[in-house]
Amino acid sequence: MRRAGAAALVLVLLTGCGGGEAGGDGTAAASSPPGAATDGNPVLDEDFPDPDVLEVDGTYYAYATNTATTNVQVATSTDLVSWDVSDADALPDLPSWVIPGKTWAPEVTEVAPGRFVMFPTTTNFRPPLQCIAVATADSPEGPFQVVGDAMLICPPDEGGAIDASTFTDDDGTRYLLWKNDGNCCGLDTWLSIAPLSPDGLTLAGPSTPLVKQDQDWEGSLVEAPTLVKRDGRYVLMYSANDYRGERYAIGYATADAVTGPYTKAEEPLFSTDAADGRYVGPGGQDVVVAPDGGDRLVFHSWYGGETYRAMNALALRWDDGRPVVAPPGPG
Secondary structure (H helix, E strand, C coil), X not given: CXXXXXXXXXXXXXXXXXXXXXXXXXXXXXXXXXXXXXXXXXXXXXXXXXXXXXXXXXXXXXXXXXXXXXXXXXXXXXXXXXXXXXXXXXXXXXXXXXXXEEEEEEEEEEEECCEEEEEEEEEECCCCCEEECCEXXXXXXXXXXXXXXXCCECCHHHCCEEEEEEEECCCCCEEEEEEECHHHCCCCCEEEEEEECCCCCCECCXXXXXXXXXXXXXXXXXXXXXXXXXXXXXXXXXXXXXXXXXXXXXXXXXXXXXXXXXXXXXXXXXXXXXXXXXXEEEEEEEEEECCCCCEEEEEEEEECCCCEEEEEEEEEEEXXXXXXXXXXXXX
């Protein structure tokens, strides 16, 4: 294991991309940015885009977009503050029908005790689109192995599919959410949801489109869906706009039923401006319950003059089912 944020980390050579347009293929590090001493962020100070966090028996496992040498990064923590990044690749092998080099935004869920399923975004060989595969492992650290001989979700007429996430409703039904990668091809980008089979390996019903880009701040896309239920309300968080800079931000929409209709908030939940520049281009978010029982918003933002995306965690509270991010520390 290597300790995140160590001084010996090397400056980025290949900048990570991810976020719906290109894969994050760089490893990066820098000294802690201004503000880190006051609010504790970044909690993982190296290139770790599109974080997904899973808690298993008191240990948190964070997964992230690829580096130049690793398909899926994985890090562990017991407190969401101090993280150890594994030297091992959580998804070391890709099948012949996957083009290596762009393995993004992995989602991992535990479908049964000791049975874990990963939904990584990878590049399909034919047609050559970013699509969602499915892989399994007996340990949250992997190694995961891709199952089947084709992508789980790969709609060619919608530009492919990226950014999978899972949600389990009160009745035990598990769902998969994703974004059609329409911005690759001048199409709309929809966040969609469909029920999953109990083993997590197939869809168990038709998909339902939830929201698309329709607000000025969202630019040409919405992506990275995250669904939670709080105070009896379904809350769909998402990222929008251009991941490469300060316009990227986190929004949300609410509904009374899991398939909607969802009503968007009028303004972003969290953005560069809302953070007074402390967090540049926040996005790729996840929501996780901390050891103290409160929610944390885990997300990446740019550091090192926008050369790498490190992982942050901020307290998240709820006001009648609507999320409120705790004020960030001074920059």
